[in-house]
Amino acid sequence: MLSCNPGPLFQKVMPISPSSEICRDSMISEDAICSLARLIGDPDKARARARKLASLMDQIESEDCEGEVEVFKAAADPCRFRILKLLKEGELCVCEIMAALKKPQSSTSHHLSILREAGLVKERKDGKWSYYRLADGAVIEMVKHARAVKKK
Amino acid sequence: MLSCNPGPLFQKVMPISPSSEICRDSMISEDAICSLARLIGDPDKARARARKLASLMDQIESEDCEGEVEVFKAAADPCRFRILKLLKEGELCVCEIMAALKKPQSSTSHHLSILREAGLVKERKDGKWSYYRLADGAVIEMVKHARAVKKK
DNA sequence: ATTATATATCGGCAAATATTGATATGATCT
DNA sequence: AGATCATATCAATATTTGCCGATATATAAT
Known part of the structure; x- marks a missing residue:
């Protein structure tokens, strides 16, 4: 897997070796140590980097x-x-969501249950109707930042 | 599919019918209109709700x-x-990420390419090394809000 | 009680995605 | 040039997920 086996590069940074205290304390793998060998010529930097990676x-x-x-x-x-976007405007019953999405009832209900279990939406039962709404302002914030990520 | 076909309930809110201006203007389906029938006895509310759903x-x-x-x-x-969390602390090369995740190189590289194409991370090439970093502060914000959602 | 309605759940199939060894690419070192 | 190394891409398989008809449950209307 890792082509980065103990070899010439590794030898040059011997101060960081599998037997060093960094390895013992943090279970850092030999492979990981090995990957740090690219910092040839500066064992101090390599050591600092190993510690960082270990933590x-x-x-x-x-x-x-x-x-x-x-x-x-x-x-x-x-x-x-789309359901999340719909619910930004307020609570809706399954019937309305289903109509807006143009999906069969079973699909709509299934998607809602996934959103509910993940904590993104909340349900309110009223007779035979189930109304869904966004669980929290954090949902809107999350979506807003996702859009910001994609904007670039 | 929709059990909500024109029936007794539908008849009672006739003011909102497939031939109304709401339907013509917004392509709102008969099914959707039909689902609004639950607002029996208050056609005005039903009409308002239909308009909202249409928009x-x-x-x-x-x-x-x-x-x-x-x-x-x-x-x-x-x-x-996990890669996103790793990169919160600063940029890392593929080699280090691979070591930290304990995943084969091909998997690691593949995951990084998905993150890169979605705009979550940026790549910097330096010789034969590729360094990855978070693309934007918005990524951290997004994760923070996701955690807030799950907290409840 | 019987029927109709709104929603949830099940089950099997199709599509999407993850995993990983093998191979390709491109850079560095000797 | 040839060898080595870091990373990317390919290809085959395994797993997950979405989809939707059928069925179940529960509430309300008749």
Whole structure:
């Protein structure tokens, strides 16, 4: 996989080796260390970079990101994104959303359940009707920034 | 599909019918009109609601949302989301990202290309190395709001 | 009670996406 | 030039996701 095996480059930055304290403390892999070998000629920089990478890796392993990913997944579909835009104007019942999207009832309901479980929309039952609305102002902000990203 | 066909409920809100000016002007479907029948006993409210829905539908048909959806799709994957978090701390080369994610080179490169094409990250070439960084502050803001959504 | 209505859920198929080894490209070093 | 290295792209497979008809559930009207 990694073509970056211990070789000439690696030898030159020996101060950072698999046996160094950076490796022991943070479980940083030999491959990772190895990739730092590109900083030839400056072992100090390489060491600093290894430390940084090590701390990033620790952070990544500890934090879970399933929640955020679920939110993005929910918004990452044309139908569901349109639903979010519809709901910006206020709450609507499934019937109306279905009509606006021109999708069958089962599809509409399914998309709504994904949005609901991800926390993007909230449901309010009233008799046999279900009304959906945006869960939070954060949803609108998120969409706004997504648009800003794409603008460039 | 729609069980909401012209029936007793529909008859009661006849003022809003497929032949009304709302229908003609905005291509609002009979199904949509029909779904408004739930506002029985208040044709004025129903008419207002039909107009609102009609304008929402027009808006939805005209605006394209592919850009935003592409941004969300790019962020909606655990690997790619981790990459975004990694890059919050500054630019990294593919080699380091690959090491931090513990994914093969081809996967890492592929994910980076998706992030790049969606506009979330930028690339800088330096010799044989490619350095990636977040494209914009808007990316961080977007992630922040996604987290806020999930917090509840 | 029976029927009609609004929504949710199931199930199977089709389309999209992720994964990864193999190969290609392009840069650097010897 | 030839070898090595970092990254990108290709191609085949595996997994996930969307779609929609059929069915289930629950509420309200008759």
